[in-house]
Amino acid sequence: MPESRLSYELNLLSIEILENIADGFVCLDSNWKYTFVNKAACKLLGKDQEQLIGNSIWEVFPEAKNQAIYEISLLALETKQVQSIREYYNPWDRWFDNRIYPTENGLTIIFTDVTKEVNKENKTTQQLEIFQLYNKFLDNSFDSFQVAREDGYLVYVNDVGLKQLGISKDDIRSTHVCDFEDDFKSIKDWQDHVSEMKQVKRMIFESTNTNLSTGKQFPVEITISHEIIDNVGYIIANARDISKRKHAESQLEKTQHLTANVLESMNDGFSMLDVEGNHLMVNSAFCEMLGFEEHELIGSGVPHKYWPKEHLEDIQKAFGKVISGEKSEFQLKFKRKNGEIFPVIVSPSKVLNDEGEVISYIATVKDITELELAQNMVLKSEQRLRIILESTKIGIWDLDLTTLKTMRTIEHDRCFGFTNFHPHWDYQTFLDCVHPDDRKKVDENYQNALENDTFYNVDYRVVWADGSIHWLNSTGKLIYNADDEPERVIGTVQDISDRMERELLLKQSMREKDSLVAEVHHRVKNNLAVIAGLMYLQVIDTDNEELKDRLSINMNRIKSIATIHEELYRSQDFSKISFSQFIRDQVNMLKDSRTTQAEVKIEYDLAPLFLDINQALPCALILNELLSNCFKHAINNHSDPKIWIQLHKIESNIILTIKDNGPGISGDFTHNNAHSMGLNLVATLCDQIDATRSFDSKNGFSHTISFKDSI
Numbered sequence: 060m061p062e063s064r065l066s067y068e069l070n071l072l073s074i075e076i077l078e079n080i081a082d083g084f085v086c087l088d089s090n091w092k093y094t095f096v097n098k099a100a101c102k103l104l105g106k107d108q109e110q111l112i113g114n115s116i117w118e119v120f121p122e123a124k125n126q127a128i129y130e131i132s133l134l135a136l137e138t139k140q141v142q143s144i145r146e147y148y149n150p151w152d153r154w155f156d157n158r159i160y161p162t163e164n165g166l167t168i169i170f171t172d173v174t175k176e177v178n179k180e181n182k183t184t185q186q187l188e189i190f191q192l193y194n195k196f197l198d199n200s201f202d203s204f205q206v207a208r209e210d211g212y213l214v215y216v217n218d219v220g221l222k223q224l225g226i227s228k229d230d231i232r233s234t235h236v237c238d239f240e241d242d243f244k245s246i247k248d249w250q251d252h253v254s255e256m257k258q259v260k261r262m263i264f265e266s267t268n269t270n271l272s273t274g275k276q277f278p279v280e281i282t283i284s285h286e287i288i289d290n291v292g293y294i295i296a297n298a299r300d301i302s303k304r305k306h307a308e309s310q311l312e313k314t315q316h317l318t319a320n321v322l323e324s325m326n327d328g329f330s331m332l333d334v335e336g337n338h339l340m341v342n343s344a345f346c347e348m349l350g351f352e353e354h355e356l357i358g359s360g361v362p363h364k365y366w367p368k369e370h371l372e373d374i375q376k377a378f379g380k381v382i383s384g385e386k387s388e389f390q391l392k393f394k395r396k397n398g399e400i401f402p403v404i405v406s407p408s409k410v411l412n413d414e415g416e417v418i419s420y421i422a423t424v425k426d427i428t429e430l431e432l433a434q435n436m437v438l439k440s441e442q443r444l445r446i447i448l449e450s451t452k453i454g455i456w457d458l459d460l461t462t463l464k465t466m467r468t469i470e471h472d473r474c475f476g477f478t479n480f481h482p483h484w485d486y487q488t489f490l491d492c493v494h495p496d497d498r499k500k501v502d503e504n505y506q507n508a509l510e511n512d513t514f515y516n517v518d519y520r521v522v523w524a525d526g527s528i529h530w531l532n533s534t535g536k537l538i539y540n541a542d543d544e545p546e547r548v549i550g551t552v553q554d555i556s557d558r559m560e561r562e563l564l565l566k567q568s569m570r571e572k573d574s575l576v577a578e579v580h581h582r583v584k585n586n587l588a589v590i591a592g593l594m595y596l597q598v599i600d601t602d603n604e605e606l607k608d609r610l611s612i613n614m615n616r617i618k619s620i621a622t623i624h625e626e627l628y629r630s631q632d633f634s635k636i637s638f639s640q641f642i643r644d645q646v647n648m649l650k651d652s653r654t655t656q657a658e659v660k661i662e663y664d665l666a667p668l669f670l671d672i673n674q675a676l677p678c679a680l681i682l683n684e685l686l687s688n689c690f691k692h693a694i695n696n697h698s699d700p701k702i703w704i705q706l707h708k709i710e711s712n713i714i715l716t717i718k719d720n721g722p723g724i725s726g727d728f729t730h731n732n733a734h735s736m737g738l739n740l741v742a743t744l745c746d747q748i749d750a751t752r753s754f755d756s757k758n759g760f761s762h763t764i765s766f767k768d769s770i
Contacts, residue, residue, distance in 0.1 A: 234271070
């Protein structure tokens with residue numbers, strides 16, 4: 060077959076193939092004119108071959124020059140490389156896949172309508188994006204979202220649900236609703252629930268879920284629905300953890316209960332009114348105050364039964380101020396059911412909703428009948444106090460620690476020598492009036508009172524303008540505010556010059572009296588010493604041993620009394636002496652007066668006690684007699700003589716014990732048949748100070764006396 064014939068037949072075959080393909084196929088020459096268009100292209104382009112062949116593509120479809128295909132076609136011609144593009148053609152509302160092949164004479168374009176494919180992809184992509192967005196929303200929700208099949212096994216749980224239930228994503232499909240849902244104790248319960256859901260489709264109820272990892276239960280509010288997807292039934296649940304809400308409801312219930320109790324326990328009346336002034340609620344105190352029953356007040360409107368006609372204008376003005384938003388307390392007059400008019404203080408306020416609108420008014424009402432009476436009494440008391448203070452010339456001052464300003468009465472300034480109020484009074488003015496020698500003491504006393512919160516009380520001198528010196532007494536106390544911070548110092552000042560003068564005279568008189576008393580004791584002691592000395596001369600002058608013994612005993616008695624007066628003379632207090640010290644002095648005196656030289660060991664157990672003069676003198680003589688007996692009868696015939704002296708106080712009793720290690724006293728010795736004058740004297744002296752005495756003659760002789768401490 061000739062080559063031309065073969066080429067012709069091949070062209071015919073190619074054309075036939077191109078005419079039967081589904082894709083559009085067009086050829087363009089170098090001038091962009093159509094040289095070939097197959098049937099599919101005519102159909103896709105909406106033109107027949109006569110409308111296209113020989114015409115420029117950009118003339119037939121001028122709007123295509125604004126599409127990307129125009130730029131891509133130029134690029135294919137320039138680069139001689141195949142180009143492809145998927146593009147939306149707006150005039151036809153269709154998508155095309157275009158493949159552009161450069162040829163020697165122009166371009167060949169194969170294009171396919173892919174609108175359905177693109178729409179399907181877009182729909183799939185959109186659905187995927189929506190699903191991802193919805194899944195993200197569910198995972199970020201505050202509620203648990205769960206999907207279960209009708210058999211009860213979970214197929215999906217969001218992140219919140221996983222945390223609430225205590226399971227992982229791997230545990231979802233093996234977890235049954237009955238495992239964590241308290242309302243479904245068995246599979247039968249769940250099946251019954253599914254049957255019910257198929258009927259009602261949607262249900263909201265409260266239940267209790269369990270965290271499977273911790274076993275902890277928590278309340279939930281469940282919104283549940285039944286859905287069929289691809290012929291499969293699912294139960295979709297939204298479970299909200301309402302633990303906080305339940306706690307809040309519990310707290311609210313307690314608060315409401317507490318509020319009701321508080322209102323009923325209030326001593327003041329409480330009332331709630333609607334916006335028109337009708338009573339919505341009243342407490343018992345309000346009813347008791349007015350004498351009305353609760354049902355007589357609830358629902359009643361203005362003017363109320365307890366508004367007296369003669370005070371109606373004042374009450375209505377106050378009510379108008381409350382409505383206008385003025386916040387204040389009002390002192391008004393109310394009327395009891397029995398007609399009695401009484402004073403009250405009303406403290407009202409508005410109740411607003413979330414939009415700031417007034418929905419009601421509340422008010423506390425305090426019966427101030429007694430307060431008004433008390434205020435009248437206080438006023439009278441203040442008047443009386445003012446008269447008393449003026450008559451006693453006591454000034455009052457009040458120092459504000461913030462402003463350092465001082466409020467004071469005229470009597471205050473008069474104490475500092477001013478006839479009228481000082482124009483600029485402050486703390487420095489006060490110190491300038493104080494005598495220079497007393498300023499440091501006064502300032503230290505005042506500062507110490509502030510620092511340690513103690514009562515301020517100080518006597519000091521002031522110098523008046525005329526040069527005269529006066530004694531004043533100032534007192535003060537630190538006052539704190541509601542925040543427990545120092546706020547002010549309040550005190551008094553009084554001229555005490557007359558008192559100080561009397562005290563100086565009294566002190567001088569007391570010094571003179573003390574000197575006189577001391578001199579008396581000194582002279583008595585000296586006179587007794589002279590008598591004891593005369594007796595000592597008689598002891599030396601006589602050879603009669605019995606007389607010597609008697610004179611020595613009496614001489615020691617006189618010395619004991621003289622020692623007491625000597626102690627009083629040396630003491631700063633003439634009403635009492637240190638008896639423990641006296642005992643030691645008395646023992647030393649008796650040891651020095653002994654004729655025997657035997658060494659005696661004295662053991663003391665003495666508490667530091669003081670005796671007044673009325674007890675000291677008898678006790679001194681008792682001590683002298685008992686010690687003299689020890690030295691006389693227990694010491695001389697003993698190789699190791701000892702004496703024990705004890706002085707103690709037990710509760711309010713003073714106990715004095717004298718004991719020796721001598722032979723003791725044999726026979727039927729008793730209190731009433733003592734063998735010596737000395738012991739009889741002891742008995743008499745014990746009666747004088749109302750003392751009890753006891754003795755023991757085992758292992759020596761022990762004598763104890765006990766008497767009440769009179770100091």
